[in-house]
Amino acid sequence: MATYSDHNFPPAITLNAYMQQYLFNGDLDQLITTLDAQWNKVVRRINETA
Numbered sequence: 001m002a003t004y005s006d007h008n009f010p011p012a013i014t015l016n017a018y019m020q021q022y023l024f025n026g027d028l029d030q031l032i033t034t035l036d037a038q039w040n041k042v043v044r045r046i047n048e049t050a
Helices: 015-025 028-049
Strands: none
Touching: 015 028
């Protein structure tokens, strides 16, 4: 049994909102840039508290 891919994202990253924006504007580069930036924020927070 496989899980949904969105379960691999931390709750701090609102994937649904970013995917919806991508569906509206079709800008894949913006989606990837935004997800990368949000992921880096989460990693930075984890490293600061570890």
